[in-house]
Amino acid sequence: MTMWLRNVRLETGEATYEDGSIKTTADLFHIQVTEEGVVQAIIAASSDVPEINAFDMKGKLALPAFKEMHNHLDKTYLSIGWKACRPVKNLSERLDVEATELENLAETVTQRASAMIELHLQYGVNHIRTHVNVDPFIKLKNLEGVKKALAIYEPYITYEIVAFPQHGLLAHPEMPDLLRQALRSGATILGALDPAGIDRDIEHSLQMTMDIAQEFQVDVDMHLHDRGQVGYYTMDKWLDMVKEQNFKGRTAFSHAFGLSKLSPAVQQQFAKKMSEYDVEIMSTIPISLNHQLIPIDILRAEGVKVALGCDGFYDCWSPYFSGDILEKLYNFCEYTGKSNERALRQSLGLVTQGITPLNTNGEQVWPVVGGEASFVFVEASSSAEAIARLPKNRQLMHKGKFYIPNN
Known part of the structure; x- marks a missing residue:
């Protein structure tokens, strides 16, 4: 009827x-x-x-x-009470802190992921791309828990699951096979993380990522926090591999902070290259203006698809949470000075694919x-x-x- x-x-x-x-x-x-x-x-x-x-x-x-295109359903503390972040000096220490609590949090992953999904639904999201930790500490436990949570809400959402090597692809010898197991067990996209800053071997990390992606014929979504020339080189090297290995249209760069401090001319030139190889950008619009925004307007003008995500919220990385993807868009428009009707109206596409x-x-x-x-x-x-x-x-x-x- x-x-x-x-x-x-x-x-x-x-x-x-x-x-x-x-x-x-x-x-x-x-x-x-x-x-x-x-x-x-x-x-x-x-x-x-x-x-x-x-x-x-x-x-x-x-x-x-709305579409939430960069999320971590498995990480949130939602539903288990208040917990502030432990102070750390660098990313490596933050990863160590996370590793110490992964086993305990794995027992409540379905409950916590469900709380986060419900919040997104209330804010108007009907599609979630979630990264899920796959690592030597909890193996596939988070993946199984997140899958259970997503199944509960299937009448209201569609989703993609990224098998995410949060603690590095090369540091632990079992990681490549764990990622393969995840892709056989319900993950739909292969994740990657800072081939320079975490894996400390750009070429090896990128090639292993490409090999696994080709083996399973899945897309790749890379967390790229590395800034400056290292971050830019990583992306440029990957695009060369995309061309050489016929991987066009199957890549997303999340964060892509290496684009932020390039000259506008280089940003435009690289945006053309990303558009040529149909690479998407998944941005989380950093709240701190100390972290310079990547050139989203330049990227979009050159035909690069850009989408927003809330990332993780209220977890060991940040005590704050809103979970409102529209608020992320509000922040972007405010930071970039969009105040007229057309500019605001057309920015909506960042949260609707x-x-x-x-x-x-x-x-x-x-x-x-x-x-x-x-x-x-x-x-x-x-x-x-x-x-x-x-x-x-x-x-x-x-x-x-x-x-x-x-x-």
Whole structure:
């Protein structure tokens, strides 16, 4: 049986005022959704629709459901009480601290991951790419626990699982086989971490990563924190391997801090190369402005796909948490000075895998009949207002199913 979503606000275009400023226009519509979660019809709200199996959205704005593209479901302390971070001097010490608690935390991974998933659902996320620790300390325990949590929420989310060698690929001889086991046991993407800073052998680390990825025919998502020339060299070397070994369209660089302090000309040149090899960027928009942002606007202008993620929150790495991917977008827009209607509106694609209600010319392109009925309903007049005001009480629909929180 189909359902009707009545009085849904949709962006329809834009108007230009005499002073040159832009206003996003919107109107009310009824949307018919099939049992399979597909948009069957979109008609003006002035039209009559059946009262049976109809839901009045009361003028709430529909946005594309959000995508959380860099997350760590297995790391959070959510649901187990307050715990501040132990101070450390460097990344190596932080990894040692994490290793000491992995075994105990593994016993509650499904519970903790579920708490994090529920938070994302309440904020409007219907897709999660989660990195999951695979290491000599807990083997595949975190992977099994995260899989159980994700299975509970399958009616409301899709997901990708990255087998993540948080403690290095080369430091422990069993790691390559552990990653292979993870890919046989439900992980869908191969992770990697700082071939220079952690593995201390860029070429060997990259080649082993490529070998495993080719063996299992999976994509690669690399955590790259290394800055400066080392970080840039690592990415450039990988792209050379992508060309040589026919791996185009299968790479994501997470963080990619090595891009941050290059000259704009070099950033643009390298962005063209990434676009040529269809490399994606997964950015977590560092909260501290001491960490210079990577050139997201330059990357997007050259056709590089960029997505945002909240990373881990409330864990041994940070005591803070919001978990709101829209807040990450708000931070990016504030840091980069986006204040006009178009700039705010088009930035929405960073959290929707490129889907925006209006295209760059201000023409309506979403939603469409035959498309997936996945929405976030918010109290806002436009997507620009939603980004700048961070409306609460969001309602997620995933493929025609409303998510209703348990609490």
